[in-house]
Amino acid sequence: MTTLQSRLAEVFPEPQERGFKTQVANLCGVTPASVSNWFGNAEKVQTISRENAERLCGHYMLKVSPAWLAEGREPKFAPEPPHPVEGKRSPRDSGAPTVIRALEEDFVAVRRADVRFANGVGQVYYEADDKPPLVFRMDFLRRLGVASGKAVVVDSRGVSNEPKIRDRSVVLVNSGDTENLDGDFFAFRFDGELLIKRLEVVAGAGILATAENSDFKPKSRLYRNEDLANLEIIGRCVWEGAEL
Structure with a gap:
């Protein structure tokens, strides 16, 4: 074997x-x-x-x-998926637990993660059941700078980033953009907490996380250089959607 x-x-x-x-x-x-x-x-x-x-x-x-x-079990190769019935525009791989994958030439389905990001106090919320993916146009994702296989949709709860990111909204995260921390919103993990905040590098000090909501306390937190081993950037938040 x-x-x-x-x-x-x-x-x-x-x-x-x-x-x-x-x-x-x-x-x-x-x-x-x-x-x-x-x-x-x-x-x-x-x-x-x-x-x-x-x-x-x-x-x-x-x-x-x-x-x-x-x-290491055989057979090595997965069987080819059945071809869709001609005339129907259904996902070629509906239900597969993938982050992003092509549907037709113009669309992709982006998987919704089973964890809700705290848009506030830092609690971790776990979803009991899988949610259906969201479908985006490929040219829309490209315009946002999202490469194939580099997207995931997360649920956000909390008011720390209102009005930009609303409570109980869904957020599209570009997991291919994790290094250029320039003050935009990023999803990240620190010591087991999953959060969304504006992140920027403070030279010689660390990474500053700032809430958008001026009434939210604490407004900002500095993750010092010695703490960065416990911080993982998951990706840049590039789109938000919520119920009206």
């Missing part, structure tokens, strides 16, 4: 961009250290869960089967 390390090397043959392991960790709900073991220590980790294998196959559009990726 092949090792997990060799299987991952086969489906990810090219050197990955900076932040790749953190992205995989966020996708699978594990720590970056665990992902480093997947890719670099075949003796320590021989398998991953079928659920995480399905997430990797869906998110990165891998053609191998999740069972092969997770445990």
Whole structure:
């Protein structure tokens, strides 16, 4: 049987961009250290869960089967999906647990994460059931700077960023944009808390998180350089939608 390390090397043959392991960790709900073991220590980790294998196959559009990726089970390649009935515009991969994937030539369905981001006090809210994805035009995502496979929709609760981000709204996050902290809204995790705030780098000090709502307390918080090992940027918030 092949090792997990060799299987991952086969489906990810090219050197990955900076932040790749953190992205995989966020996708699978594990720590970056665990992902480093997947890719670099075949003796320590021989398998991953079928659920995480399905997430990797869906998110990165891998053609191998999740069972092969997770445990080395044959057959190696996933069967081709059935072709849609001519004349119907239905998602080619409806229901797949993926972050973003193509529907037709002009549209993509973006997965809604099963965690609600606190737009306020920093609580973590877990959704019991999966929610249907939201469909966006591809040219709209491109205009927002979102590359294929780099988007996720999260639910936001709280008033700290009103009126820009309303309570109980949905927020489109560009997970491919995590490094240029320029004062825009970002979704991020700190010590287990999932938050949305305006983030900017303060030279020599750390990262400043600021609430949009002038009445919200505390208005801002500085994450100092020595604390940044516990801070993970999930992505830039590029669109918000809410019920009227």
